[in-house]
Amino acid sequence: MNLHHLQYFIRLAHIEHYTKASEDLMITQPSLSYAISSLEQELGVQLFEKEGRNVVLTKTGKIFLDYVEQAMQLFDEGVEKVQREGQGEGRIDLAFLETLGTNLVPDITRKFLEASPGKDIQFHFHTGVTTEIIQGLKEKKYDMAFCSKQEQEQTIEFVPFARQDLVVIVPPDHPLAAKEEVDLIDTIPYPQIVFAKTSGLRPLIDSLFQKIGADYQAVYEVEVDQVIAGLVSKGFGIAVVPYMPILRFLNVKVLKLGSPNWERKFYLAYLKKNYLTPASSDFITFAKEHDMLG
Incomplete structure (x- = not known):
């Protein structure tokens, strides 16, 4: 169905006169007559009938007009929305590890919005563990993510963005709580x-224990950093975790990890071969220019 023919139909329905409508549309009257005739043939119904020197909608034509006007309004809204996205506005789906939700993600997204005054940009935030986030990127649920790096993912671009030290956390009454720094062997x-095992951090910490030729006594396996910290605060065990600001407010003692010395890196991740809206592309560029590696 020809879009122009639908627009001609709406105009004629309101003006109710072929000559005046064709002048308003800046087309010839035969062109307008042909457009309406084509619509009627395609639909198999009569849309207009004569009334004196004018034409008026038939009962069926009135029904069709209502739907066409709704459709054209949606079409116009869609065109406007897409054009605004082309100007760097619209929705950005950003996934990240929960541990980055208290500082890193709010900081970089707020700075980006402040650097884009007058633009209607909406972030939609999603959290999960690295394996889930990477899968979401590959399924195009997310535009980009902040997560750990997975070496085997050849379709994902990983850009170093921030670092985080590992620490040991223990309950306040634990024997190690008297120290300020411990080695992993302690x-x-x-x-x-x-x-x-689904966490991107598990193989990294396991490799540290392998490096010192020892193994740990695992009593619980948990996906989320904050949950691990909560269990430690209640005396369920000790843990090696990345440092996060929330630890200052929990009932745990934070110990510096002396040896082996190691830091965790976070990466900005996105599909190498995937179309990104201008807003998403602008955010990736902005994030690369404002990394937190120091």
Whole structure:
């Protein structure tokens, strides 16, 4: 169905005169007559009938007009929305690890919005563990993400963005609580709460224990950093976790990890071969220029 013919139909329905409507549309009267005739043939109904020198909608024509006007309004809204997205506005779906939700993500997104005055940009936030986030990127649920790096993911671009030190957290009454710094070997005698195997941090911490030739006593496996910290605060065990601001407000003692010395990196991740809206592309560029690596 020809879009122009539908527009001609709406105009004629309101003006109710072929000559005047064709002048208003800046087309010839035969062109307008042909457009209406084509519509009627395609639909198999009569849309207009004569009334003196004018034409008026038939009963069927009135029904059709109502739907066409609704459709054209939606079409116009769609065109406007797409054009605004082309100007760097619209929705950005950003996924991230929960531990980054208290500082890093709010900071970088707020700075981006402040650097884009007058633009209607809406962030939609999603959280999860790295494996879930990467899968969401590949399924195009998210435009980009802040997460750990997975070496085997060849379709994902990983850009270093921020770093985070590992620490050991223990209950305040734990034997290690008297120290300010411990080596990883010092944690071996005590039951530990560890990251689940689905977490991007689990293989990294496991590699540290392998480096010192020792293993830990895992009593619980948990996906989320904050949940691990909560269990430690209630005496369920100790844990090796990335430092996060929330630890200052929990009933735990934070110990610096002396040896082996290691830091965790977070990455800005996105599909290498995937169309991004201008708003999403602008955010990725902005994030690269404002990384927190120091």
